[in-house]
Amino acid sequence: MPEAIDKVSVQVTINGRNYRRDVEPRLLLVQLIREELGLTGTHIGCDVTYCGACTILIDGNPVKSCTMLAVQADQCEILTVEGLEQDGELHPLQKAFSENHGLQCGYCTPGMLMSSMALLAENPHPSPDEIRKGISGNLCRCTGYINIIKSIQAAAEEMAG
Amino acid sequence: MYPAPFHYHRADSLQGAISLLQELGDSARALAGGQTLLVWMKLRFDEPQHLVDLSRIPGLADITQDGNEVCIGALATHAEIAKSALAEALPSVRDCGSGIADAQVRSRGTIGGALGSADPSCDWPTLLHTLDATLTCIGPEGTRTMPVSELVEDIYTTTLKTAELITEIRFKLPSENSGGAYNAFKRCAPAYPTGSAAVQLSLDGELCSEIRLALGSAGLTTITSKEAEDILRGNPLTASNIDKAAETIVAAADPVPDQRGSEAFKRAVLLTLIKRAIDIAVRRCNGETIKGHHEYA
Numbered sequence: 001m002p003e004a005i006d007k008v009s010v011q012v013t014i015n016g017r018n019y020r021r022d023v024e025p026r027l028l029l030v031q032l033i034r035e036e037l038g039l040t041g042t043h044i045g046c047d048v049t050y051c052g053a054c055t056i057l058i059d060g061n062p063v064k065s066c067t068m069l070a071v072q073a074d075q076c077e078i079l080t081v082e083g084l085e086q087d088g089e090l091h092p093l094q095k096a097f098s099e100n101h102g103l104q105c106g107y108c109t110p111g112m113l114m115s116s117m118a119l120l121a122e123n124p125h126p127s128p129d130e131i132r133k134g135i136s137g138n139l140c141r142c143t144g145y146i147n148i149i150k151s152i153q154a155a156a157e158e159m160a161g
Numbered sequence: 162m163y164p165a166p167f168h169y170h171r172a173d174s175l176q177g178a179i180s181l182l183q184e185l186g187d188s189a190r191a192l193a194g195g196q197t198l199l200v201w202m203k204l205r206f207d208e209p210q211h212l213v214d215l216s217r218i219p220g221l222a223d224i225t226q227d228g229n230e231v232c233i234g235a236l237a238t239h240a241e242i243a244k245s246a247l248a249e250a251l252p253s254v255r256d257c258g259s260g261i262a263d264a265q266v267r268s269r270g271t272i273g274g275a276l277g278s279a280d281p282s283c284d285w286p287t288l289l290h291t292l293d294a295t296l297t298c299i300g301p302e303g304t305r306t307m308p309v310s311e312l313v314e315d316i317y318t319t320t321l322k323t324a325e326l327i328t329e330i331r332f333k334l335p336s337e338n339s340g341g342a343y344n345a346f347k348r349c350a351p352a353y354p355t356g357s358a359a360v361q362l363s364l365d366g367e368l369c370s371e372i373r374l375a376l377g378s379a380g381l382t383t384i385t386s387k388e389a390e391d392i393l394r395g396n397p398l399t400a401s402n403i404d405k406a407a408e409t410i411v412a413a414a415d416p417v418p419d420q421r422g423s424e425a426f427k428r429a430v431l432l433t434l435i436k437r438a439i440d441i442a443v444r445r446c447n448g449e450t451i452k453g454h455h456e457y458a
Contacts, residue, residue, distance in 0.1 A: 005166050025169035025212070028203075047162050049200055050351045052265060061240070061268035067199050068269065071169050072192075072214065118264060136350030136457075137263020 010074045014039065015083030023070050029063075030054045032070035033080060041081040041110050045139070052138035055111035056080050062118040064137070079117070081110035093117065093155040102151030104142035111138045116152045124160055128153070164202035171214045175221070175299060175328065178213050182324035183301045185211045191326060192216070193236055193274035196266050197283075221328060222271075233330045235273025240264070242272060251334065252445060252453060253341030253359065257288040260343075260455035263350040273327045279313045279382075282353035286313070287377030288343045290385055291361040294332040300325030316381040338370075339363040340446030342438040345377070345455040346430050348421065354378045354455070355421040358434035360442040362393070369393045374406070374439075378421075379414035379431055386410040398443055407435045 007022040021036055033039050042065060045053030049067040056065045057079040084091035093113050103109045112135060119126060119134035126134060131149050140148060172178035182189055189211035192198060201207045221236040224245045231247055242248060243258030261267055261284050275283040294309045301324050314320050345357035357377035363370045372393045376384040389409035396402055416427035441451050
């Protein structure tokens with residue numbers, strides 16, 4: 001085992017705010033976000049790149065933050081679930097999940113929302129099949145997929161105006 | 162879960178990365194997108210003392226075309242390749258890239274990393290065998306090229322030397338009368354395939370003039386079969402010829418029974434996949450537009 005491990009300086013922008021921390025290289029990005037910065041909306045589910053509960057957007061791309069080191073995110077722009085709400089107004093996706101009963105226990109919801117953000121940015125009018133594929137990296141163990149898909153469809157309509 | 166402690170080095174040039182990897186030797190690993198390596202490290206299957214991060218090295222993720230030769234930079238992500246003009250032009254590349262794991266993994270995982278991990282469940286190596294791809298590798302002794310078929314010695318073991326890195330994947334664009342397809346069967350999106358199959362073929366009237374077949378997740382390395390290809394090359398693609406060739410390559414496979422299925426189940430999956438891939442390739446050859454994708458259980 002290596003002895004003194006040098007900490008590495010990491011600077012990230014999360015939801016528009018700048019953060020700088022000196023971190024151990026092995027610190028995972030999800031741990032930086034949750035434990036160092038206190039943004040606990042991003043969840044850890046499986047911890048092995050399966051469930052997608054830890055999904056965030058990095059420079060607009062969906063990423064599982066349990067399978068990325070904090071040091072790899074240096075100088076990146078990150079959006080977490082806390083960044084969706086603006087001035088006390090829920091994002092259309094959040095509103096749609098609430099109105100369409102798109103969650104039961106809610107554990108997978110932050111990841112579902114972030115994957116849906118990425119999907120709708122790329123494809124503003126997805127078919128139900130495209131939605132299923134778009135969120136295929138996010139598992140809901142309450143198996144509430146029907147209402148999740150309905151929620152994303154409703155949000156897509158709302159966002160398209 | 163934390164990986165074991167390691168020192169982190171961010172390379173800003175290819176030569177810098179190679180020198181550092183050479184200096185650090187076996188205690189170091191090259192880090193690309195990390196979608197395989199970081200999981201292994203978290204599970205403590207691997208405990209390197211140093212990580213050399215290649216991801217900030219400029220110019221290693223470009224997808225370019227020079228005449229009829231395509232060049233994919235080793236750091237191009239699955240998503241970048243799946244959304245590229247190349248994938249638009251070559252549907253088998255889109256089939257493969259757009260079906261790997263899920264959107265999140267495709268954002269980070271790279272084609273070079275998938276090759277370098279020498280994991281027979283990875284999708285790109287199977288497809289690249291049917292495109293007769295060559296790899297550009299750069300190491301302390303300079304640059305060399307090798308056919309993709311020579312990269313993997315055994316499961317998780319490549320023929321790359323210490324500090325040697327894959328930098329480019331090159332192949333010729335198939336001719337006009339060609340068609341290709343890649344498909345995989347998975348239990349769910351983030352899972353590795355239970356089996357996968359790739360085909361690239363050319364037609365000369367009713368006859369199959371050239372063919373390449375490959376199977377993934379079908380043994381400890383990518384499975385190919387010259388014997389199966391010989392059944393089809395120069396012959397019409399009748400149902401009985403296709404059955405015979407498919408059975409021959411599946412007989413050459415050596416699927417390992419695991420949580421994804423028994424050996425018999427995997428052989429049945431592979432047989433269906435290779436026949437389906439041949440069918441799609443022929444129809445694409447004949448000008449049909451088919452949106453191929455991975456199948457889920």
